[in-house]
Amino acid sequence: MIGKERDRWKEKSVDQIKDFISNVYEGEVKNPCPVDRLKALSDTLRRKSCGECVICREGILQLSVLTESITLGSGRDGDIDVISEISEDMSIGSACDYGREVGRIAKKIIDDEREQFERHIKRKRCDALVCKKFITYYVAPETCNGCNQCLETCEPRSIRGGEGLIHIINPDSCTRCGDCVMACKPGAILKTSASVPNLPKEPVPVGSAQLDSIQGSLMSQKRRRRSE
Template sequence: MRTQILIRNFNKVESDFNENNLQEILSMSRAEIISTVRIAHLQEHGLFSQRIVGDEWKNHFEFSKGSGVVSGFNNFDYNGALFNLLEKDSLSVLEGLAIAVYAVGDSKGSLYIPQAHESALDSLESAAHKLNELECLKKLGISISVAVGSIDVRSLKKEQVVHHIGTLASISALFRLKKDFVPTRIVLFDGDVKVPGIVEIPIGLTLQTLIDEFAGGVEESLKAVAISEKLVDASGTKMVVDESFSLGNGVITIYNNKRCMADKAKAILRLVFEASCGKCTFCREGTFQLYQIFMDISNGKGKPTDLGMVDELGKAMTTGSLCSTGQTASEFALGTLNNFRDELESHIRRKRCPAEVCTAFMNIYVSPELCNGCTSCKEVCDAKAIEGKEGYIHMIDEFECTKCGKCIPICEKGAILRTTGKVPPLPERLTRVGSFKKRR
């Protein structure tokens, strides 16, 4: 059976939270709590995984008491994968927040949830109210609040304690499970894996082992892996996922050898652009420009100078953006450039998509030998690019065709074909089924 630390309460009718246990924890001295966390070498979840929680608490207790503890998600956690911790075990997360507030000698803990999950506010406020009514918190003057919004890191003090939701869940688990606690992370396996979904993974295994054991392995051969927005090629699966390894928003996306990375970069950049708040110039304009570049590349309009622009824009966004959305937005684009440059060059210089995904480099035609003149393809073509009538070999107007491929599965005879190579001789005018060969 797999270890259950952060998800230990997910499938239970009631969580393991109770007031007596929390009172016991809060009866410890602050120094004891900080020491326990430091001995466990508990590290921050999310973007700032290099930070040691115990060290943060110690510095805050000594230099910055009175500014409270703030918690939430990284701004680029827009996929909602990590929100499961709040949905399925909110009391443990809020308990972790209460412990953090007490440990640093403060009285107020604030939890922020994304606008996209505003519907969960009432239930979270109810859980916070339940905690605030506990005698052990009232005695210490500690209060917990929940609000919709994002954390503006620019307005925080240097020593301000800011915790990711995953960190709070780990804090609660550490004091609940004691010697049975081991560090874990919540991730969502997505893409070309045999068993996609949200799982809890142990620390210290290679990325390849995690993919094989927790996602059932890869469909087809592995081409690339995106950890959050950071893209690596197949060799990157040798990396060990330890506590300081940033899993970003918790999504690990697997791409097999049938995927075009230019096409995937275009899709990711569009998603990031739509998730951006638009206030930051580097994020707003940079993401849009990168999206346009990859759109051109995948549409056969890419230029050799585009690759240098991707590098320049991507690095500028990483250093110039004001929050994690913009800082990580270019990671997939830069990863595509650094790991799959040959593939991008093929799109730009040879006008060819190696994965045969980008339709701009393809020709769709009707095979004269296979067409039975049924008109099904003509009826389904939104662009009105197919000419023909019953009993005649149909023809596709290459200038009108959008190459959407909608007509391909409709043809029961498999007469509509897609190729990146040369198109064979075709009728130049409507020709009866079965008579084309005789007229050549």
Template sequence: MIHLERKDWKDCEVSEIQDYLKSLTVQQDEAFCSVNQAKQFTEYARRSTCGRCVICREGILQSALIIKDITEGKGKDGDLAILSELAENLKAGSICDYGKTVGEMLQSMLDAGYDDFEKHLKRKRCDALVCKEYISYHILGDKCTGCGECKVACPNGAIEGDAGLIHVISLSNCNKCGDCMKVCTSSAITKAGAIKPKTPEKPIPVGTFKPAGLGGGLLSRRRRSQ
């Protein structure tokens, strides 16, 4: 875990500030999401500012809040323009190089991740499947062994199914913690974005579910007739 410290940054060299802030850009998730990276960066950066400079303190705080909203599906039209304006204000108005450097790095993240920010804002989509608001968890019927480990691990009781049955996740009760996915030894649990996998609607015996595209449809009939 990154160690956060409040210190008098005006007494530090620019290189020291840059090195410190770069250490905050290491994303903690396995997949990479530009918006989530910016969220983590601004959240850490706001907690390690000295707080004396209003532009720095409030500019980083407001940036962190806006980006957090974007990751939670609450983003609004114009958020990117506001974030760019906050970054410029940090660069121009901060008393010391800490705020200025945060502004420079934030703007770089906005430029590099523009398409990612746009997808989160306009299409309500996270391609990396990192931001919880845009994902859901599903148990693949052709891989589930009915062992029940995921049901035991679920803190919300969102998984239905007994031994020998394909388990099913109730999306309305799932808090998207991912604990079920961590304990599944058969790789039967997956994350999905806008396109959801076909799964059983209720628990059924293991081995009885056929994934979409297998065992039916016009194409399969054509193959059998050849």
């Protein structure tokens, strides 16, 4: 087995390093969730570290593992401080500009978006609706046309319903793959990181769901929280 080539940033110029990193950054800049953005960035960038200096090799890896854990709902108190400390130490203590540049980017993300990180860790919310662990897919009863397309694309078979019926997604088995969203022509499948509105408990014929009566009789307001 021949190993993959390592990048040797020590032999490269500051500009080459910055160009490389900003390219990676550009690829993620549109990612609306800062936690997921840092996770994606650190996962890509750790794979490119030459691996010789501790703070860069282990620091970016730790950022990657930490942010992934936060996006999966396992964030802990103190994680933000650790991310902040690692980023800062990388930015001042890395052996070369690769680590320093990665540190600066990470530091900027954590400083600018501290609140979003906190919401992920403490409230288990992803306001940008990116972190799958924190979002729930549901079928808006008033928009569903009962075409059954979503049910047919759903691989884990998490959707109940039939032709002409308002479909229902089972949040427990739903993998949040998003395939049903693509399949749904009327755009009835929505996601939320907070509470799910009142929905029918069983598939009912399209048109029979009246928001008022549903609200009153079928479900009470309930905030859904997923922390598992």
